[in-house]
Structure formats: C-alpha cells, structure tokens
Amino acid sequence: MNLKRLFYIRQWQPSRRRILDEIDEEFHFHLRQRALDSEAEGMDPAEARRDAERRFGDTRRYREQGEKVLRSHARKQARANSLSTLIDHLRFALRSLGKSPGFTGIALTTMGLGIGATTLVFSVLYGVPLKPLPYADADRLVSVWVNLKAENQLLPSANPQDFRDYRLETTSFEELAAASRLWGIVGVLTGDGPPLDVDLYGLTRNFLPMLGVNPVLGRHFTEADEAVNGPKVAKLSNEKPSSLNSSWITW
Amino acid sequence: MPSDAIEVLKGTLDMMVLKILEEEPQHGYGITRRLQALTDDALQVDEGSMYPALYRMQKRGLIEAEWFLTESNRRAKIYRLTEDGRDQLKKESAYWGRFSEAVSRVMAPAPEAIR
Numbered sequence: 018m019n020l021k022r023l024f025y026i027r028q029w030q031p032s033r034r035r036i037l038d039e040i041d042e043e044f045h046f047h048l049r050q051r052a053l054d055s056e057a058e059g060m061d062p063a064e065a066r067r068d069a070e071r072r073f074g075d076t077r078r079y080r081e082q083g084e085k086v087l088r089s090h091a092r093k094q095a096r097a098n099s100l101s102t103l104i105d106h107l108r109f110a111l112r113s114l115g116k117s118p119g120f121t122g123i124a125l126t127t128m129g130l131g132i133g134a135t136t137l138v139f140s141v142l143y144g145v146p147l148k149p150l151p152y153a154d155a156d157r158l159v160s161v162w163v164n165l166k167a168e169n170q171l172l173p174s175a176n177p178q179d180f181r182d183y184r185l186e187t188t189s190f191e192e193l194a195a196a197s198r199l200w201g202i203v204g205v206l207t208g209d210g211p212p213l214d215v216d217l218y219g220l221t222r223n224f225l226p227m228l229g230v231n232p233v234l235g236r237h238f239t240e241a242d243e244a245v246n247g248p249k250v251a252k253l254s255n256e257k258p259s260s261l262n263s264s265w266i267t268w
Numbered sequence: 269m270p271s272d273a274i275e276v277l278k279g280t281l282d283m284m285v286l287k288i289l290e291e292e293p294q295h296g297y298g299i300t301r302r303l304q305a306l307t308d309d310a311l312q313v314d315e316g317s318m319y320p321a322l323y324r325m326q327k328r329g330l331i332e333a334e335w336f337l338t339e340s341n342r343r344a345k346i347y348r349l350t351e352d353g354r355d356q357l358k359k360e361s362a363y364w365g366r367f368s369e370a371v372s373r374v375m376a377p378a379p380e381a382i383r
Contacts, residue, residue, distance in 0.1 A: 074314025
C-alpha cells in the first residue's frame with residue numbers, strides 16, 4: 018500500500034538533481050584532494066590531475082551506480098519518516114487531549130451534537146421533503162409557472178382558457194395537467210350515512226393519469242367530462258372511505 | 269598502482285571500510301588514503317568504486333553521512349559508523365579471522381615439505 022498517498026503528510030525527498038549534485042561534489046572533492054596531495058609530493062599540477070582521474074576510474078559508472086543506491090535509500094527513508102511522523106502526530110494529539118479534559122469534553126460534545134444533527138436531518142428531513150414523490154416518473158414532474166410580463170407577475174397558475182391553449186400547443190412537455198382548489202364552493206357528501214363536508218378540487222382529465230394514479234372504482238375523466246357544459250362528475254379520495262359506498266357522486 | 273596489486277575479495281572492501289571508520293569518522297578520500305597506507309598500496313581497486321560501496325552501506329544503515337566544512341573551507345561528506353555498523357564489523361571480523369586462519373593452514377608449507 019502506498020502510505021504516502023494515503024496520508025497528507027508527505028515527507029521531503031531529495032530530488033534526482035540534488036542527489037547527483039552531491040555525488041559530483043563528493044567526487045570532485047576526492048579528485049581535488051588527490052591532485053593536491055600529489056602536487057605536495059612534487060608532481061606537476063596537470064600530471065597530478067590526470068593521475069587522480071586515472072586512480073579514480075570510470076567516473077560515469079560510479080556516478081550512475083551511486084545515484085541508483087542513494088535514490089532508493091532516500092525513498093526508503095521518506096517512507097519510514099512519513100509513517101513515524103504520523104504516529105508522532107497521533108501520539109501528540111492524544112496526549113494533548115488528555116492534558117486538557119475540559120477542551121476534550123467540549124470537542125467531543127460538539128462532535129456528538131454535529132453527528133447527531135446530521136443523522137437527524139437525514140433520517141427525518143430525507144423522509145419528508147427530500148424523498149422523491151410517490152408518483153410515476155416523479156423525477157420528471159415539474160410545476161409550471163406563468164410569467165405575466167405585463168403585470169410583472171409570476172404565478173403558478175393560469176386561467177382555464179389559457180391552460181387549454183398551453184396544453185394544446187405545448188411541445189416541451191409530454192403532458193400538461195392542472196388542478197385547483199375550488200374556493201368558495203362547499204361540498205356536502207350525502208349517502209347512506211350522515212352528510213359530510215368535503216373539500217373540492219377541480220382537475221383536468223389527464224391530471225391523475227399523469228401521476229399514475231388509477232381509480233379503484235369507476236373511471237378516469239374523459240374529454241366529454243371536461244366540456245364547458247359537460248356532466249358534473251367527481252372522484253372521491255379515499256381519505257374517508259369508511260362511510261361511503263360509492264366512488265362517484267353528483268351534486 | 270603496482271603491477272602485482274591484489275584484487276579485492278568480494279565483500280572484504282566493505283569490511284575494511286567499516287574497520288577504518290571504527291578508528292574515526294572520515295570522508296571518502298580519507299578512507300581511501302587510510303586503506304592505501306594500511307595495505308602499502310597493495311590493493312587493486314579503483315578509488316571511485318569506494319563510493320557506491322559507501323552508499324550501499326549507508327542504505328543498509330551500517331554507516332551514516334553528513335556534510336561538514338574542512339579546514340580548507342570546502343564541503344566534505346563525512347561518514348561514521350552506526351551501532352548496526354559496529355555490530356556488523358564485529359561479526360565480520362570474527363568470521364574473517366576464522367576464514368583466513370583456515371585458509372592459511374591449508375596454504376602454509378606442509379611439515380613434510382620442510383623435512
């Protein structure tokens with residue numbers, strides 16, 4: 018395993034250039050000292066230099082061999098250092114924490130609360146607004162807003178005539194459906210049991226099919242149902258099903 | 269280099285370098301000079317071959333190196349023995365003692381030849 022890559026502590030490693038420079042400096046020192054010593058014994062300076070080189074041998078070969086060894090040595094050392102540095106850091110951190118229990122307590126509490134809050138958000142918040150809607154192709158459902166430029170208004174609604182045009186002419190959407198709470202109309206449901214107050218919503222015929230919701234009883238709305246003076250038809254949600262025995266009512 | 273120079277046995281150069289460094293820390297050239305002085309210049313070895321050997325021993329942790337300024341104000345890389353190097357030298361010189369004694373016994377003139 019490559020520890021250097023795993024940990025952020027990356028030890029300094031001498032470059033190839035630097036290693037070669039040091040080898041050259043060492044070799045030059047040797048050759049110079051040898052030449053100086055020979056000169057001191059009475060040898061001619063030029064002859065002394067040649068003699069030093071002859072005694073030294075194949076400089077290039079020894080330089081290459083030396084470089085290989087020193088480079089692998091440097092790599093080995095850097096590896097050892099980075100691991101021991103990491104261990105030192107950890108040990109120091111633990112010892113510091115032990116020395117200041119107050120700080121340690123606050124840090125642990127902070128982390129605990131942080132982790133707790135994150136867990137809470139993901140277990141509760143995810144379940145409610147983040148989870149996809151339980152409808153067919155939920156990831157392709159969008160809410161369409163209308164930009165009324167003249168009045169500088171942006172609304173999530175349109176009047177029925179405009180909506181009909183949009184639905185007829187749209188090329189951007191597979192399906193365009195509308196729903197609206199019918200404010201000001203009181204719904205009373207009568208049947209076998211006592212009458213019930215119900216909230217009323219107007220839906221276009223394609224609204225529920227678009228969401229992939231099918232009636233348990235009865236049928237979807239049709240184009241005829243949607244006509245301006247068409248029949249008065251309704252679907253009943255199953256919120257209060259116990260007191261009802263019909264899914265279709267008229268009023 | 270004398271023409272009757274002796275080729276160095278494999279591995280013995282390392283041992284001799286350790287022995288010389290046991291006396292005192294030295295730079296590469298100093299080790300070379302000491303080796304030549306001790307052997308009366310009898311060993312046939314390129315002075316340059318000292319360096320790969322030094323680097324190998326450094327990598328094995330037998331010696332360590334540091335740059336110092338010499339009296340002439342030039343930088344020199346000084347080598348010294350580590351504890352591991354000291355142990356290694358002890359082992360190797362014990363082995364060498366037994367080895368050379370055995371070889372000498374074989375090579376010494378047999379009593380019969382004297383007689």
